[in-house]
Amino acid sequence: MRILVTGGAGFIGSHLCERLLNEGHDVICLDNLFTGSRDNIIHLMDSHRFELIRHDIVEPILLEVDRIYNLACPASPVHYQYNPVKTVKTSVMGAINMLGMAKRVKARILQASTSEVYGDPQVHPQTEGYWGNVNPIGIRSCYDEGKRVAETLMMDYHRQNGVDIRIIRIFNTYGPRMAENDGRVVSNFILQALRNQDITVYGDGSQTRSFCYVSDLVEGMIRMMECDNFTGPVNLGNPVENSILEFAQKIITIANSSSKITFKPLPQDDPKQRQPDISLAGARLGWKPLVALDEGLVATAGYFAARIGKG
Ligand code: NAD
Ligand code: UDP
Numbered sequence: 001m002r003i004l005v006t007g008g009a010g011f012i013g014s015h016l017c018e019r020l021l022n023e024g025h026d027v028i029c030l031d032n033l034f035t036g037s038r039d040n041i042i043h044l045m046d047s048h049r050f051e052l053i054r055h056d057i058v059e060p061i062l063l064e065v066d067r068i069y070n071l072a073c074p075a076s077p078v079h080y081q082y083n084p085v086k087t088v089k090t091s092v093m094g095a096i097n098m099l100g101m102a103k104r105v106k107a108r109i110l111q112a113s114t115s116e117v118y119g120d121p122q123v124h125p126q127t128e129g130y131w132g133n134v135n136p137i138g139i140r141s142c143y144d145e146g147k148r149v150a151e152t153l154m155m156d157y158h159r160q161n162g163v164d165i166r167i168i169r170i171f172n173t174y175g176p177r178m179a180e181n182d183g184r185v186v187s188n189f190i191l192q193a194l195r196n197q198d199i200t201v202y203g204d205g206s207q208t209r210s211f212c213y214v215s216d217l218v219e220g221m222i223r224m225m226e227c228d229n230f231t232g233p234v235n236l237g238n239p240v241e242n243s244i245l246e247f248a249q250k251i252i253t254i255a256n257s258s259s260k261i262t263f264k265p266l267p268q269d270d271p272k273q274r275q276p277d278i279s280l281a282g283a284r285l286g287w288k289p290l291v292a293l294d295e296g297l298v299a300t301a302g303y304f305a306a307r308i309g310k311g
Contacts, residue, residue: 002026002064004107006057006098007071009036011178012112012170014044015214016069016221021047028063032056035074040177057094058086062101067225068109070098073147075114077140077267078183084142091146092153099157102164110166110225111154113233115274116144117169125241125275128169128233138269151233158231166224171237171276175214175296176303186211189248190297190304193255203266205245210275212238213296216289223285230284237276238289254297 003020007013008029013036020027026049029041033054044050055061057072073090074080080087095111102109118126119134134144157163174186192199220236242250248261281287 001066002028003067003069004028004030004063004065005069005071006030006094007036007073007112009033009038009041009052010071010075011040011175012173012214012217013069013071014040014177015175015218016071017041017044017050019218019222021050025049027051028053028065030055030057030061031072035076035079035179035182037179057097058089060097060100062104064105065107068098068102068107069112069221069225070095070109071112073112073143076179076182076184077143080143081139084139087142088146091143091150095150095153099153099163103157103161108164108166108225109154110168110221111150113147113151113167113169114143115169115171115235115237115276116140117148117151118274119144120269120271121273124273125239125277126235127277128235128280135269139267140269155231165231167231167233168221168224169233169235170217171212171235171274172209173212173214173217173237175300178300180304180307185209185244185247186300187304189251190255190301191308193251193257193259194301194305194308194310196258198262199248199252199259200264201244201248201261202264202270203244204263205248205261206243207266207270208241208243208273208275209247210238210241211247211293211296212236212289213291216291220281220285220287223287227285234281234284235276235278236281236287237278238293239276239278240293241275242293250293251297251301254294255301
């Protein structure tokens with residue numbers, strides 16, 4: 001098949017492009033290289049079945065493809081809050097442009113949505129039936145509400161125009177090729193531990209997250225794209241939940257680091273708890289994550305160690 005991956009030069013997108021190429025597909029990576037980089041896909045450039053198009057998804061484009069994975073959107077709070085208006089445009093106009101293309105060329109389209117549609121959740125763990133607790137006017141809203149509108153657009157193009165859609169809600173995912181400067185907890189803590197610097201826990205560290213290794217996520221994405229008669233939304237994530245303080249301690253141990261933990265102010269609207277209920281993905285896709293947290297963190301720490309010359 002000819003497959004378009006928007007945001008394909010980013011962290012998750014680059015792993016997806018690699019996997020799709022390995023499966024024998026033609027892959028077009030569309031990216032404006034805002035948070036992604038050529039480094040992430042340089043090893044794919046030699047393949048005659050791989051193509052990079054430098055393009056901003058906010059502008060329309062027409063490509064003849066069979067599948068569209070719509071991932072283009074900065075994902076870390078530091079990056080999506082850098083230019084919040086652009087973040088909303090990327091999610092909303094990007095979804096409209098990709099859905100318009102899907103409608104015209106009759107492609108199936110998968111939208112990368114997020115656990116952030118649940119906001120600071122009052123239902124725990126989060127099931128797909130939960131409508132969420134999102135602040136519409138806070139500093140995370142440009143991302144959360146942008147993704148919620150992207151989901152709405154997907155459903156409306158499906159109901160109104162019969163577009164073949166899939167929606168996945170991705171929970172915190174980590175692995176090699178996360179950007180060093182993206183401010184997310186996994187990259188921050190690993191880099192701090194490798195450099196024996198203080199580990200910056202925001203708040204008292206009692207807030208929780210559940211971390212999924214990128215290869216598990218990519219498997220779930222492809223299963224969802226290729227399954228029949230199921231639009232989703234479906235949660236994809238690893239249900240093993242850790243407090244951020246426990247997570248900091250785990251990383252110090254894995255990196256064999258002499259770092260100390262230091263506490264910084266908790267950012268506004270930081271969700272207090274997050275854990276996916278993945279029963280639906282299990283039932284409909286036969287999917288569950290396979291990579292244990294320690295195993296995935298060792299691989300990720302190895303990647304960052306090589307990046308900063310400590311490998
Ligand atoms: P990332 O920042 O590494 O990748 C995003 C990619 O989109 C980058 O390559 C960036 O350059 C590109 N991009 C951004 N704006 C663009 C625009 N206007 N036009 C074209 N390209 C643009 O982030 P990621 O972690 O790989 O996330 C990928 C997708 O998965 C995003 O849609 C994100 O919202 C979603 N997601 C990720 C996580 C996670 O934990 N990583 C969790 C939930 C959802
Ligand atoms: N966090 C932290 N220290 C850091 C970076 C993040 O304690 O250096 C916390 C952050 O406040 C949040 C959790 O780790 O509670 C996950 O943050 P991240 O930005 O990775 O993702 P998100 O909040 O979007 O889930």
